[in-house]
Amino acid sequence: MSLRKVYGGTPVGNESRCDTCSSARIIQGYAESERIVFCDAMYPPTRIPFKVSQCSMYEDRRLPDFSAMKAIAWQIRTKSAGSVAGFVTVRDGVETQEEDKEVTVEPPLVPAPDLDEE
Numbered sequence: 485m486s487l488r489k490v491y492g493g494t495p496v497g498n499e500s501r502c503d504t505c506s507s508a509r510i511i512q513g514y515a516e517s518e519r520i521v522f523c524d525a526m527y528p529p530t531r532i533p534f535k536v537s538q539c540s541m542y543e544d545r546r547l548p549d550f551s552a553m554k555a556i557a558w559q560i561r562t563k564s565a566g567s568v569a570g571f572v573t574v575r576d577g578v579e580t581q582e583e584d585k586e587v588t589v590e591p592p593l594v595p596a597p598d599l600d601e602e
Contacts, residue, residue, distance in 0.1 A: 500535035506545035508532075 500521070502508040507525035512518065521532040525541040548556070560569040 498535065500537075501539050501542050502532060502536050504544055504546055505539070506543045507541065 502521045507523055509522040511520040522529045523532050562569045
């Protein structure tokens with residue numbers, strides 16, 4: 485009897501992606517069989533009867549959302565009134581890239597000496 489390795493078989497671990505998804509509504513009882521999961525990312529909300537290993541609409545609720553990141557962001561101020569601190573905009577980045585390009589000037593062509601006249 486030969487043993488064969490199966491690629492892409494049953495994944496290791498039994499945690500569902502719905503446990504940490506911000507779109508999931510989970511109703512958990514005392515037993516493992518007493519568990520109902522609804523996905524609010526789809527309309528109408530759909531009941532998910534199994535543990536999910538991958539989801540294309542997954543949003544991790546442990547990570548901060550945009551409004552939370554905006555609230556904890558640092559305000560960078562400069563000493564001079566006209567200068568800007570922090571990230572550059574796309575328009576500013578394009579202008580600086582154009583300024584950084586080296587200009588190559590080719591020297592004028594000089595005719596070669598005629599060696600036949602000696």
